[in-house]
Amino acid sequence: MEFTQVKEIASKNQKRAYFLYAEDEQLLFQIRDILRKRVIGDENSMSHIKLDANRCTPLDLENALNTYSMFQEDILVELSNCNFMESATQHPMKEIIEDYLKNPREELYFFATYKYENDLSKRNSYLDGLKKKVPSLSFIESIDSLKQKGMVSLIEDLFMKQNVQVSKNIPVFIGEVFRGSSLQLEKEIEKLIAYTDGGEIRKEDVLAIMEVSDERHVMNLLDLIFTEKGLGRNIKEILNLINDLLYRGEKPEMIIGLVGSRLRVLFKVKILQDRSASSQEIMKHLRTGSAWYADRMSKISGSLSFKEYSKLFRVLLEHEYMLKTTSVESSALLEMLIISMVNSRDIK
Known part of the structure; x- marks a missing residue:
């Protein structure tokens, strides 16, 4: 699924449990940040639980998913590095995640992710099958590497975050010439802004300063x-x-x-x-x-x-x-x- 579509779904607050995977990890971070801002606002919230599947235990995950807030607010549970979900082989956490996705809680947001290495390993038949078994509150999807439409939208957002105004043709032009991940793109936009030092950003500036790689x-x-x-x-x-x-x-x-x-x-x-x-x-x-x-x-x-x-x-x-x-x-x-x-x- 395209990044812009996933972003729209996360922004509309229609889902409670997410399992997302992508080659470009920065895209996962972008969706994660949307949820953080909407659900908890403050990163230091007591209702925010962050887990790494390479370091936590199945009991840690179970306890997190069974947590109830002492305050009148929703809970956000994040679980990163879930590469064990790439195949049908057994893993201690796999059954926990599958059971939860089939029956997510109304007052808890669950956001689980993993990064795959390249397009050759994108296909996940196990998760494709699981999609058919989960309710509408759960969302299982891979995020495609940025295409032209999603690239332009992200570029516009990056300029907006930096409070920099550019002509409408500049994000489109950058989307056409840039090759790389969204993390590389963010760094290149920062370089471009520093290079022009508050002045107008032109196509010549883009070609002079941005890396074109893949x-x-x-x-x-x-x-x-x-x-x-x-x-x-x-x-x-x-x-x-x-x-x-x-x-x-x-x-x-x-x-x-x-x-x-x-x-x-x-x-x-x-x-x-x-x-x-x-x-x-x-x-x-x-x-x-x-x-x-x-x-x-x-x-x-x-x-x-x-x-x-x-x-x-x-x-x-x-x-x-x-x-x-x-x-x-x-x-x-x-x-x-x-x-x-x-x-x-x-x-x-």
Whole structure:
């Protein structure tokens, strides 16, 4: 669902229980802030309970959902990092959340979320099935990455928060040229305002100061190359995405660097797995608090053999050496690198 639609639903106060998931975490924060402002107003309210699914216990969650306010006000319970809801596998908190969504309380608002890694992992058949079982007071939905309409609305809101007036064509223009997450967008708007220093903001200023990037598409490329079933096999889809990235202005050198970085991370995880490292050790190495993400990276890492890693590193080094020592066109070199990498799989 588009961000503007979810925002409208949250603003109309028609729902009591929300389970939202998105690739762009800042969009989840935007909806959360709407609820906070409407339900409790003051963040220090005694009726505001914030929980992190990576740190709290099932009992903590049950107690929160059974809390009654001592005052004449509604309660807001927030639960973040619910990645365990991505599949039908069992989890201690899953039954609690499912039961609550089927029967939400009138005097309590529940807001649960998780961030997925990219469009490839957006689909959630478990939650799609749960949607059909919950009443109208509960709302289960994924928030799409910003499209043109939602982007313009968010840009207008960001300027309004900064008390900056701009001509109507500027938010539309920024929405057309900017590529990135809403968190990146917020930072870029702040840079733009500082750059113009209270003066009129023109299209030339936007092009001079704002970053035009698309990290999300690069992450999708990495997930097409390195999959849970081994090296990607859909060469056509991979090359189409590379061409799209280059068309958007991404530098081939940057993409090659990110491919090499992902390969090194996966290899280190492979070594940890070979040493029977715990999930906590792998999470620490990946610098993540998400057990789901660590498990996913472990599956991708384990899908490649040490022989395949050896081939991949050799291919990467050869192409990086060519990039630095020859005059070959970098975009052509990038395509050669990717084709060579996906053809490095073991012959079984």
